[in-house]
Amino acid sequence: MGQGTELGRVRGLGSAKEGAHHWWQQRVTAAANLFLMVWFVIAIARLSAYDYDTVKVWLSSAWVAIPMLLLILSVFWHFRLGLQVVIEDYLHHESKVAAIFALNFFVIATAAIAVFSILKVAFTAGAHV
Amino acid sequence: MATQRPIARPLSPHLSIWKWGPHMTVSILHRVTGDGMATVGTVVLVWWLAAIAGGERSYATFHFVFGEWLGGALGYLFGVGLTLSFFQHLASGIRHFVLDTGAGYELKGNRRGSMATFAFSIIATAAFWAYLLGVK
Numbered sequence: 001m002g003q004g005t006e007l008g009r010v011r012g013l014g015s016a017k018e019g020a021h022h023w024w025q026q027r028v029t030a031a032a033n034l035f036l037m038v039w040f041v042i043a044i045a046r047l048s049a050y051d052y053d054t055v056k057v058w059l060s061s062a063w064v065a066i067p068m069l070l071l072i073l074s075v076f077w078h079f080r081l082g083l084q085v086v087i088e089d090y091l092h093h094e095s096k097v098a099a100i101f102a103l104n105f106f107v108i109a110t111a112a113i114a115v116f117s118i119l120k121v122a123f124t125a126g127a128h129v
Numbered sequence: 130m131a132t133q134r135p136i137a138r139p140l141s142p143h144l145s146i147w148k149w150g151p152h153m154t155v156s157i158l159h160r161v162t163g164d165g166m167a168t169v170g171t172v173v174l175v176w177w178l179a180a181i182a183g184g185e186r187s188y189a190t191f192h193f194v195f196g197e198w199l200g201g202a203l204g205y206l207f208g209v210g211l212t213l214s215f216f217q218h219l220a221s222g223i224r225h226f227v228l229d230t231g232a233g234y235e236l237k238g239n240r241r242g243s244m245a246t247f248a249f250s251i252i253a254t255a256a257f258w259a260y261l262l263g264v265k
């Protein structure tokens with residue numbers, strides 16, 4: 001400390017003004033997760049079998065594909081927000097930036113694979129692939 | 130930097146004087162279960178979805194790894210781990226909603242709420258697997 005003007009020393013040290021928004025989105029996605037994940041767990045338990053034909057027919061129904069897409073969006077956004085907080089708690093400076101970078105890559109890549117897979121199964125149901 | 134502590138304010142938290150309580154276990158378990166589902170759970174879920182989309186042969190690989198290899202040991206390991214994590218995170222997540230409203234901070238009630246999350250996750254996991262393996 002002791003460098004520059006008083007204003008210059010405190011500038012940039014305050015809140016980034018995104019905390020409440022982050023906190024609220026964590027709650028909104030948590031509420032959505034509660035419904036979507038409970039549906040998913042019950043649906044998985046109630047499947048008659050876990051062979052290829054059964055799960056494929058199951059996933060290709062709009063009543064399953066659409067909630068699954070919503071589940072991917074809600075859960076992935078939720079854990080992206082959550083893991084950001086975990087990273088900010090334990091890592092600082094360059095390693096924090098690198099970890100947030102890796103987190104964003106991980107979330108976007110896995111979400112893209114999941115969404116593509118669900119859509120492919122739903123849109124090609126009935127066709128021979 | 131301020132060097133003198135304002136006398137009128139309480140000194141808190143006391144970093145060396147504390148006792149472990151169930152609320153601390155719930156708190157760290159919320160983080161551990163969330164992180165576990167976000168990493169391990171994501172990989173298993175995305176693999177499963179991609180395997181279905183990939184066709185019969187790619188699904189056979191997934192099915193072998195989790196359902197057949199070593200008698201399906203990996204399926205049970207990841208399945209029980211993820212369901213237990215999910216139910217614990219669900220219960221402690223709902224506890225978060227309650228605490229967010231400003232309720233549930235009295236010592237006894239807080240302790241009871243914490244213990245209830247453990248009871249719920251164990252019973253729900255047992256019920257899920259009993260249904261999967263027994264009832265069906």
Ligand code: HEM
Pocket residue numbers: 026027030031033034035037075078079081082083085086159160161162163164166167170171218219221222223225226
């Ligand atoms: C029943 C559905 C769920 C509910 C009610 C729920 C609730 C919550 C809440 C309220 C928080 C914020 C905790 C805080 O502010 O300290 C949170 C954090 C988190 N959640 Fe969830 N969640 C659910 C499902 C999931 C799922 C399915 C995942 C992962 C795939 C997940 C991963 C996380 C992670 C990584 C965090 C951050 C943990 C931390 O900061 O320590 N959650 N959850």
